[in-house]
Amino acid sequence: MNSFKQLIENYSPDQKPILPVIVINDLAHAVPLAQALVAGGIPFLEITLRTEHGLEAIKLIKQEVPEACVGAGTVINERQFELCLDMGAEFLISPGITKTLAHYAQDSPVPFVPGIANASNAMLALEHNINEVKFFPAEQAGGIPMLKALAAPFPELSFCPTGGINAENAGAYLSLDTAMAVGGSWVCPSPLIEQQNWAEITRLSQIATSHLKQ
Numbered sequence: 001m002n003s004f005k006q007l008i009e010n011y012s013p014d015q016k017p018i019l020p021v022i023v024i025n026d027l028a029h030a031v032p033l034a035q036a037l038v039a040g041g042i043p044f045l046e047i048t049l050r051t052e053h054g055l056e057a058i059k060l061i062k063q064e065v066p067e068a069c070v071g072a073g074t075v076i077n078e079r080q081f082e083l084c085l086d087m088g089a090e091f092l093i094s095p096g097i098t099k100t101l102a103h104y105a106q107d108s109p110v111p112f113v114p115g116i117a118n119a120s121n122a123m124l125a126l127e128h129n130i131n132e133v134k135f136f137p138a139e140q141a142g143g144i145p146m147l148k149a150l151a152a153p154f155p156e157l158s159f160c161p162t163g164g165i166n167a168e169n170a171g172a173y174l175s176l177d178t179a180m181a182v183g184g185s186w187v188c189p190s191p192l193i194e195q196q197n198w199a200e201i202t203r204l205s206q207i208a209t210s211h212l213k214q
């Protein structure tokens with residue numbers, strides 16, 4: 001399994017990236033949304049499988065927006081894992097971790113980043129040589145104090161905090177050595193996608209990335 005940090009090195013070497021969590025309700029939105037995020041300086045895209053369009057959106061964006069690094073989110077079983085790989089997903093993210101998925105990921109050609117929010121799940125990840133994880137749901141699970149406490153016994157782990165992250169708190173998370181990226185929907189909120197307000201999504205992305213420049 002390749003590492004997510006290697007992807008960061010390839011696509012965003014000067015900045016810890018933002019991982020927009022994307023929900024596609026209309027397949028026609030997929031490409032213009034991806035273009036809007038990329039134009040705003042966000043090449044990483046986490047297309048969730050929460051809707052029926054997720055898989056097709058991954059394939060379309062891969063074809064039409066070559067500058068993007070397209071991954072899948074909400075991957076919760078082996079079948080979805082396989083289908084996402086078939087569509088060309090470059091990384092796979094899950095809100096949680098199970099023994100089955102962690103085991104299955106051992107043969108994955110692309111990084112798998114499972115979600116964890118407690119020490120037992122951190123140990124399950126490490127048992128499977130997974131050392132890049134999503135801290136989810138970050139704010140609701142206790143925010144930065146919780147992440148610091150959780151990370152302390154596991155210096156091998158790198159985190160992508162996600163859940164309740166926004167323009168105000170993203171920088172504080174990213175300033176932690178243990179954070180490799182942050183994820184969230186704040187740069188592509190559903191109402192703006194429904195309105196097809198691509199310019200505003202680019203503007204939110206630009207604000208987010210310019211604040212985070214190190």
Ligand SMILES: O=C(O)C(=O)C[C@H](O)[C@H](O)COP(=O)(O)O
Pocket residue numbers: 021048050073074075093094095136162163164165183184185186
């Ligand atoms: O869909 C998934 O696979 C998830 O893990 C959930 C998302 O990461 C969060 O819903 C994002 O949280 P917000 O940025 O607060 O909207």
